[in-house]
Amino acid sequence: MARDAAGWKRRNRHPAIATPLADKLAFAARTPILAFMSVNLVLVLNGPNLNLLGSREPEIYGHDTLDSIAAALEDQALALGIEIDLRQSNHEGHLVDWLHEAGARRCLAVILNAGAFTHTSVALHDAIKAITVPVIEVHLSNPHAREAFRHHSFISSVARGTICGFGAGSYALALDAAARLRQ
Ligand code: CA2
Helix, strand or coil: CCECCCCCEHHHHCCCCCCCHHHHHHHHHHCHHHHCCCCCEEEEEECCCHHHCCCCCHHHHCCCCHHHHHHHHHHHHHHHCCEEEEEECCCHHHHHHHHHHHHHCCCCEEEEECHHHHHCCHHHHHHHHHCCCCEEEEECCCHHHCCHHHCCCCCHHHCCEEEECCCCHHHHHHHHHHHCCCC
């Protein structure tokens, strides 16, 4: 436990201020008023190969890069009074960890493009089921209009809703949907 120069146990003096983030979250969850509050933060999670956006297959995924999508979402989020945090990983476990983080932080929503893990990942299905934060599934393309192996999603049945087929616009529509979740 952290102590200052005088040897005080800082956690006991200022439980919600002087402790690390995990302690603050645990404190908030134990505190009746704070336990029901959600933060105005939307995590925008992107799965494998989406870091390559804009470089290949523009006829399917469009010309936008993940950076240009992030910039447009930042502007939209500012106008909506929402904070966003866009992340990408090629590793399934990172996405699972970030979903858990969204749950612990009581985010407003998660916007999730799980890429090809959409069609394979029981782990992501279980992680979404394990959190109360609404997850909005997005896809740039319309997987239902593509190869048969893209027709099943392990995400859809546990997502609040799915938006697909509008290119970068799918993310913009998802952020609008997230904003409407605020009470
Ligand atoms: O349409 C989508 O957003 C997808 O989630 C994209 C995934 C695909 O496996 C899903 O079926 C639908 C693939 C992302 C790969 O992105 C690339 C971008 C440029 C070049 C190569 C891959």
